[in-house]
Amino acid sequence: MSDNPFPLSRDELLAAYRTMRTIREFEERLHTDFARGDIPGFVHLYAGEEASAAGIMAHLNDNDRIASTHRGHGHCIAKGVDVKAMMGEIYGKSTGSCRGKGGSMHIADIDKGMMGANGILGAGAPLACGAGLAAKYRGDGGVGISFVGDGASNQGMFLESLNLAAVWNLPVIFVVENNGYAESTSVDWAVACDSYVDRAAGFGMPGVTVDGTDFFAVYEAAGEIISRAREGGGPSMLECKMHRLFGHFEGDAQTYRAEGEVENLRANRDCLTLISDRVTEAGVITRAELSAIDGEVAELIEQAVTEAIAAPLPTLKDLTTDVYASY
Amino acid sequence: MSQVPTVGIIANPVSARDIRRVVANATSLQITDRANIVLRVLAALKACGVDRVLVMPEAGGIRGHVERGLTRATHRRDALFPDIEYVSMPITGTVTDTQLAARRMAEAGVAAIVVLGGDGTHRAVVAECGQIPIAGISTGTNNAFPEHREPTITGLAAGLMATGRVPRSVATLSNKRLDVSINGDQHDIALVDIALVSERYIGARALWRPDNFRELYVTFADPEVIGMSAIAGLLCPVSRREPGGVYLRLEHAKSAARTVHAPIAPGMIIPVGVKAWEPMPANQAIKPGLRAGSIALDGERELSFSEQDEVTITLVENAFQTVDVSACMQFAARHGLQVGDGTERAITHQALE
Numbered sequence: 001m002s003d004n005p006f007p008l009s010r011d012e013l014l015a016a017y018r019t020m021r022t023i024r025e026f027e028e029r030l031h032t033d034f035a036r037g038d039i040p041g042f043v044h045l046y047a048g049e050e051a052s053a054a055g056i057m058a059h060l061n062d063n064d065r066i067a068s069t070h071r072g073h074g075h076c077i078a079k080g081v082d083v084k085a086m087m088g089e090i091y092g093k094s095t096g097s098c099r100g101k102g103g104s105m106h107i108a109d110i111d112k113g114m115m116g117a118n119g120i121l122g123a124g125a126p127l128a129c130g131a132g133l134a135a136k137y138r139g140d141g142g143v144g145i146s147f148v149g150d151g152a153s154n155q156g157m158f159l160e161s162l163n164l165a166a167v168w169n170l171p172v173i174f175v176v177e178n179n180g181y182a183e184s185t186s187v188d189w190a191v192a193c194d195s196y197v198d199r200a201a202g203f204g205m206p207g208v209t210v211d212g213t214d215f216f217a218v219y220e221a222a223g224e225i226i227s228r229a230r231e232g233g234g235p236s237m238l239e240c241k242m243h244r245l246f247g248h249f250e251g252d253a254q255t256y257r258a259e260g261e262v263e264n265l266r267a268n269r270d271c272l273t274l275i276s277d278r279v280t281e282a283g284v285i286t287r288a289e290l291s292a293i294d295g296e297v298a299e300l301i302e303q304a305v306t307e308a309i310a311a312p313l314p315t316l317k318d319l320t321t322d323v324y325a326s327y
Numbered sequence: 328m329s330q331v332p333t334v335g336i337i338a339n340p341v342s343a344r345d346i347r348r349v350v351a352n353a354t355s356l357q358i359t360d361r362a363n364i365v366l367r368v369l370a371a372l373k374a375c376g377v378d379r380v381l382v383m384p385e386a387g388g389i390r391g392h393v394e395r396g397l398t399r400a401t402h403r404r405d406a407l408f409p410d411i412e413y414v415s416m417p418i419t420g421t422v423t424d425t426q427l428a429a430r431r432m433a434e435a436g437v438a439a440i441v442v443l444g445g446d447g448t449h450r451a452v453v454a455e456c457g458q459i460p461i462a463g464i465s466t467g468t469n470n471a472f473p474e475h476r477e478p479t480i481t482g483l484a485a486g487l488m489a490t491g492r493v494p495r496s497v498a499t500l501s502n503k504r505l506d507v508s509i510n511g512d513q514h515d516i517a518l519v520d521i522a523l524v525s526e527r528y529i530g531a532r533a534l535w536r537p538d539n540f541r542e543l544y545v546t547f548a549d550p551e552v553i554g555m556s557a558i559a560g561l562l563c564p565v566s567r568r569e570p571g572g573v574y575l576r577l578e579h580a581k582s583a584a585r586t587v588h589a590p591i592a593p594g595m596i597i598p599v600g601v602k603a604w605e606p607m608p609a610n611q612a613i614k615p616g617l618r619a620g621s622i623a624l625d626g627e628r629e630l631s632f633s634e635q636d637e638v639t640i641t642l643v644e645n646a647f648q649t650v651d652v653s654a655c656m657q658f659a660a661r662h663g664l665q666v667g668d669g670t671e672r673a674i675t676h677q678a679l680e
Contacts, residue, residue, distance in 0.1 A: 003527075003619070005526070005527025005528050005619070005631065006527075006528050007528065027342055031482050092561070188386055193357075193358070193388075194340070194357050194358040194387060194388025194389075194391070194392075195340070195344070195357070195387065197343075197344050197348065197355045198355065198358055198359075199355045200355075201355045201357065205343075206348035206349045206352070207346050207348060207355065208344065208349055209341065209344040209345070210345075210346075210531065214529075216528055216529065216530045217529070217531055217532070219530065220530035220531035221345075221346045221349075221530075221531045224346055224349050224531070225349050228349055236349055241420075266608070278528075282527070282528075284635075300402055
């Protein structure tokens with residue numbers, strides 16, 4: 001084994017790869033099971049974007065809070081939400097993380113700092129500001145992270161949150177996961193200011209653009225931005241340029257994509273292939289070690305699906321529980 | 328050169344977007360500002376008699392704003408701008424766009440290429456443009472290579488040279504370049520500096536942790552510029568025009584007998600330990616002392632190497648041409664190139680009638 005040239009230890013690298021592989025396997029399985037008609041509701045898959053979730057979440061602990069999007073499975077897994085509870089939730093079963101009553105777009109686990117996937121576009125940003133304000137009041141060094149897609153970044157709530165975070169100097173990071181399409185509308189048509197860094201500057205905060213398919217680029221930039229926020233340096237924006245490997249939602253015919261676009265992305269810009277090549281070529285981790293993780297992850301996802309299918313549905317009396325919080 | 332003088336413009340929409348916005352309060356020049364710079368350059372070129380400009384297409388937003396400016400001018404019946412034509416090429420949103428555009432412009436025989444970007448953008452153009460002179464406009468983060476000046480003047484100088492009103496012998500300068508080879512293969516180039524750092528991964532590319540700096544090679548070192556070359560600039564300056572460069576061995580500031588407080592990034596002045604320095608003669612392949620690490624070209628980590636790799640760095644003189652804006656404008660003044668007798672019509676409003 002060669003000296004490790006990376007800013008993460010071998011164990012941390014293996015953990016990051018495991019996170020990314022778990023997200024990919026989870027999403028690939030949902031793609032298959034949804035097509036078969038096994039899953040109720042809508043699902044929006046994160047496959048292809050794993051380097052962003054893994055690179056950012058590697059810097060967070062359970063005290064840090066994230067607000068996710070409708071495409072939230074990757075954020076949940078990277079933040080440590082139990083994969084079996086997630087699968088149960090997506091299958092609509094009572095073993096789910098929200099007892100099967102939320103589904104894909106409402107998976108949450110407050111103990112893990114995961115404030116929820118969110119079916120309302122841009123609605124995570126004010127929640128992250130709230131988490132940031134709480135952390136600032138408590139003085140515990142925590143941060144709030146708002147994930148948003150390129151489409152939802154045009155929502156009023158998101159823009160208001162940028163302003164709020166800047167004027168209150170909150171420890172909040174706005175991560176724009178720019179996969180190039182708002183549903184089926186290209187960024188070129190939909191985002192007036194053309195550059196997210198320009199948008200951040202307009203709200204008096206720094207913005208940084210990174211290659212969101214490069215785990216190490218995301219990891220290093222996110223580390224600086226999160227440290228800055230923890231130390232009182234205020235909010236920042238991080239744009240991760242990335243690609244999704246599936247449609248906007250499952251069942252999307254993707255007629256807006258160029259012929260061969262996805263095949264080209266899978267062949268040349270797959271973040272999992274990129275990180276695998278980097279760590280093996282550096283001689284830090286072997287292909288066999290990665291394959292072993294692949295096998296363990298496949299088994300975990302298989303178990304998660306088996307258990308989700310076997311689990312009971314919520315009952316009628318569950319309809320009125322978990323509606324109000326008790327203080 | 329083409330019969331009708333044509334000038335190329337390459338404007339990088341994604342320069343000045345990296346982590347130095349966070350770690351060093353670096354500038355983030357807005358897309359609309361870049362578009363306005365392109366319009367100012369176009370106006371300057373037209374004023375010199377350049378009627379055709381070849382432009383790199385991009386999807387970062389500059390094109391839309393430039394076209395809006397051109398359309399508005401047409402509505403107002405202004406003839407401020409030359410005809411523009413976009414290079415026919417795929418857009419990837421990466422550095423290969425800049426490289427391909429530069430190559431196509433060179434093939435098309437443009438008289439000069441105006442470049443909007445930082446050191447990295449200029450490096451990408453120089454790699455492909457051969458002996459076509461470039462006129463640099465600073466829109467990046469660390470801009471040691473392009474001079475800081477109002478782009479209108481850069482556009483005028485490029486236009487005066489392209490139309491032959493300032494002779495090429497006066498209008499251009501030769502520049503030095505650094506070549507880096509790994510295991511005998513010419514890998515890449517740098518225009519200002521090559522830094523070797525002990526970090527062996529690329530990550531966010533920029534350099535801002537001096538504890539990892541080990542070696543520095545510079546083509547020129549100006550105490551007035553920012554970036555890695557500033558370390559040499561404040562210790563052992565070398566001008567762009569004199570022969571040779573400088574090579575420095577760096578070390579951790581805490582253990583160094585000598586430190587240089589250098590502006591290695593905008594707003595970031597930090598002590599850098601310097602062990603030794605010596606002149607770097609041209610055309611001699613130098614083997615670095617560092618056995619494994621990353622190679623930063625003009626301030627950005629681009630390549631990594633291990634103990635098994637053999638790296639050499641060579642300084643090359645007369646490697647590429649730049650438009651000497653100052654010389655062009657001085658020549659224009661001396662020869663009255665911008666002086667008329669009052670009978671000319673200004674190329675402005677209503678000129679299309």
